[in-house]
């Protein structure tokens with residue numbers, strides 16, 4: 001089937017239709033008005049080169065090519081493109097394309113855009129943006145067929161060939177689909193940033209001209225600019241430019257002088273609202289601010305293209321420069337921001353840990369707690385596996401070390417001693433040392449400029465040794481999550497082993513000492529200590545961990561409160577350590593139970609706490625809401641008597657969306673702002689508020705400004721963020737609160 005209609009494709013078809021077509025199909029599914037069109041998919045291109053006997057010719061030419069020799073590169077490129085141009089288009093394919101073109105124009109010859117949409121078999125989301133050709137204003141069936149072939153040929157421009165070699169893509173694995181899309185003969189057109197392109201604020205910026213969008217792209221016409229605040233739903237700014245001419249289509253593009261009309265405002269208020277509404281749907285769908293091209297024809301708004309904005313910067317960093325500068329070796333998830341240069345040290349086993357010296361880049365399949373000392377020395381961390389909430393991600397954020405996780409093959413591709421630059425925000429590892437202009441890094445805010453917010457802004461802690469520094473530098477209002485498993489997993493042996501060896505007192509001593517570092521550092525600010533929550537695969541790595549069950553899905557397995565209740569001695573030991581701290585006067589403690597799914601778990605854990613002498617009237621006792629079950633039966637959980645809940649969006653997202661949070665293969669589906677997750681959150685906050693139960697968040701989403709803003713609107717009592725972003729979250733909270741107050745005042749007037 002050589003031709004697919006755009007309305008029939010979506011993101012799951014990226015490997016056959018390429019990112020561009022899949023994206024347009026996705027928009028259509030959201031009922032976004034996109035100009036109609038079809039795709040000649042990538043299988044058709046393969047079919048074409050096979051039938052024309054070009055496959056072996058093309059790839060043997062490429063195999064022997066040294067792309068650094070420009071003349072040779074140009075010669076080979078031209079040779080391949082000529083072969084493609086001159087090869088006969090198989091009849092059935094040509095027929096199908098012509099038939100689709102006719103249907104597109106309802107029998108009439110319409111103007112279409114013929115765009116390349118490259119695909120990579122093994123890396124469906126690889127970006128080849130701008131690498132291949134696009135032809136606008138194409139008309140007539142023969143012309144369309146010809147341009148499809150030209151797009152195919154553009155897979156072999158010198159630039160495209162060079163790019164693939166440089167980025168390590170196999171030529172054979174990259175194919176090309178071609179989108180044929182009706183051109184809008186627009187009266188008005190332009191671009192829209194759904195959020196502010198630099199600060200990321202929810203301010204929509206629209207640029208508009210009369211006629212076709214090429215006027216903006218060419219830079220020859222200054223467009224009108226409109227700024228619309230999506231939160232207050234107000235048009236903040238209207239700048240009307242003098243638009244000297246417009247471009248229209250008659251026989252090809254034509255310039256028409258505008259005279260007095262050029263001084264008129266292009267967009268009406270209604271049109272702006274319509275565009276903003278569409279932009280919001282698109283941004284929500286992708287979970288990222290978008291750069292959208294739009295057009296209006298006959299009063300109908302069309303979205304022509306949408307891609308994520310890549311310019312949103314933290315603290316004025318010039319990352320674009322970096323991207324251009326060096327060869328990209330690897331891509332993964334940016335897990336801890338910052339840029340660092342260092343020598344690669346692959347850490348495969350315990351033995352390798354000592355190899356890591358100050359300033360090295362630690363590379364591992366996944367980090368483990370016994371690597372923490374080496375992680376402290378490292379200038380950056382890179383892992384094969386993991387998502388944004390894996391061990392490496394959490395610990396490196398806490399240490400302030402840039403990290404890239406989920407690269408799939410860092411341990412294979414990188415070699416000991418290699419010099420690399422790691423961009424922990426974008427998730428890229430570059431070869432060599434890249435000169436990056438020294439920037440203002442996002443440092444924890446200084447204590448001298450306190451910003452008071454009604455919503456408390458707390459911090460997450462996993463490494464007790466870092467607590468004092470974090471307490472001082474972030475000035476956080478407390479610890480909203482103290483993950484004790486990291487310190488327990490770095491002990492000499494498995495907790496059960498201590499218990500079995502008759503050394504329970506020693507175990508309690510050890511965890512008491514570590515806990516004390518945190519409650520002391522933050523005293524009198526509250527510290528919510530969470531009972532242990534580590535999956536069996538992490539426990540197994542410890543000495544004495546051989547007996548851990550082997551589970552197919554540790555994330556769904558023997559972890560969290562269910563484990564502490566099944567092996568009650570664990571829980572008792574934790575309670576005894578906490579009791580000792582309370583007896584010493586550290587009443588700034590809260591106890592938090594992870595992975596709750598039933599009231600009975602709370603009841604039983606509470607009983608253990610009381611039996612161990614914990615004065616529940618003097619300290620806070622609460623739960624994590626991190627399963628859909630907890631969110632959906634929150635009323636029943638509240639009845640058990642809890643002081644607070646904390647939203648664990650890391651788990652809540654994985655359990656709601658059926659996406660293993662540590663599985664890099666499905667990381668693209670992991671979205672904490674998915675409407676289903678947001679609904680569970682909203683419901684939980686609302687019901688807790690009705691019952692006087694404090695609400696908080698300690699999942700990674702509490703470190704995302706756009707989520708925090710929503711949570712403040714929902715009335716959350718506190719937000720607990722990663723140490724590196726506490727200051728920024730405090731600003732976001734302050735602004736959101738101010739907006740709420742202003743809104744209320746306005747209503748009173």
Ligand code: PEP
Nearest residue numbers: 626648649650651698699
């Ligand atoms: C969560 O699930 O959101 C959470 C904070 O807990 P953890 O990441 O430790 O599972």
Ligand code: MG
Nearest residue numbers: 626648650651
């Ligand atoms: Mg969790």
